[in-house]
Amino acid sequence: MKLSKTNFLICLDCAKNAWLKIHKPEVYKKKGLSSFELNIVDTGNQIDELARGLFPDGMLVKSRDDTEITKKLMEEKTPVIYQPVFATEKYFAVADIFVFNSDTNVYDLYEVKSSTVSEENGGRKTEDYLIDMAFQKNVLDDLDIKVGTLNLIRLNKKYVRHGEINLKELFFVEDLTSQVNEKLKDVRNNMEGAYEVLSSETEPTGHCDCILKGKNSHCTTSWYSNSDLPEYPVHAISRIGNSKKKLAELVDSGIFSIHDVPDYFKLSANQRRQVDTAKSGKEYIDKKGISEFLGAMKYPLAFLDYETFPSALPRYDRYSPYQQIPFQFSLHVIESLDGELVHQEFIYTGKDCPDEYFTEALKKHLPERGSVIVWSQRFEKGINKQLGERLSDYRDFMESVNNRVIDLMIPFSGNTTMYDHPEFKGSASIKYVLPALVPHLSYKNMHIQEGGSASDTWNRIVSDEYSEDEKNMKIQALKDYCHLDTLAMVEIWKVLKSV
């Protein structure tokens, strides 16, 4: 076995997970990648290729198995090499860009990441990237290949597109040679440890370490390593991952099911309510709280939901990396207490920037007064704010929309919970709340079932990846999905009203 950089990094997070990836790929891959994860992979490849434009006309090493090609290109002092491959007896690394420096007579290394950074803010994951580059440097040292500087290329968070993309402004290049060098020894030790664990044929047995962590920390192979956990485990108790002592106490006492948590066990009020709701199988309803919450809503009620695409590469003018592109909305309006429900929708699948079309349609269909009901207000409010910033003519309108927003998720969330149901399983996601409260409405049979997939579908439509028929079918699927999002809110609101 040769330990690749990717497997080493996974092993640093969790040795068991990395072992399964190498020795039991059928377990590792069973859950497959979500649309969101596939999009991350696509984005990484796209940014990697774009960054090559900073050092144009390089030679691409296509074969991952043949280190001789890299060797030859380096011997020939090829000015720029993309994806050079290096391997020792134990380790394997593919760098992103090698640039020959004629002053020092050695290559400089450039590692490309699709995350963002700004001058003032060091960016997330910098530590991980130092380890990533230290792995590569250790492999190069083993091969007696001298390199000059070790550089990290990331997207500049502050970049705003105006006209053609300026690669030098879009990317932020940092020389991290000394920081990487400081890590070499520690990373070397970890590489040796990881090699030993991962080259062993013996599978680590028993529960994995996440048995002592909350559900959000569990990876996609958790079902395999912790197969004896019940369907609703104590790990799903809200924020239990932040109270490690409590979780350890439960696990050490052999309590794995939320239904077995003793009544005397100390929990926060929120956690206790979730456990009691699960154990009793009965709903928790704070009628007074719900009544006050609904009382703040003013007719006409406009139930609004957006679909967006987060493009790493600013696709239109005035966009920054990863800014969400709003391309669709669904709107259900109820004029008065006994008023009829009216639906409006908008989707843009043309080639221009959707901003103006989107905002104009919203202005046309959204009532001028009354409450705007959304699910998880941070998202829609953030989109409105950005639209106002990009389109100064609509700034006041977007601000006024935000001032009318009421978040329908509040009665189901954390400390503000007014309604809990055993089937919410501690989640305030509409994907849990809807089937519990309105069983006849469901995302299950929808062609598109979640936001990541909606976003990916739109991107493929505007990238001309579908035939005309397929495109029409996908547009309809997007409309159906977004329509259900706002209809779901209407039905949930009716349930709240009924109690």
Ligand code: SF4
């Ligand atoms: S669930 Fe946690 S400990 Fe278990 S394999 Fe996954 S990451 Fe590792």
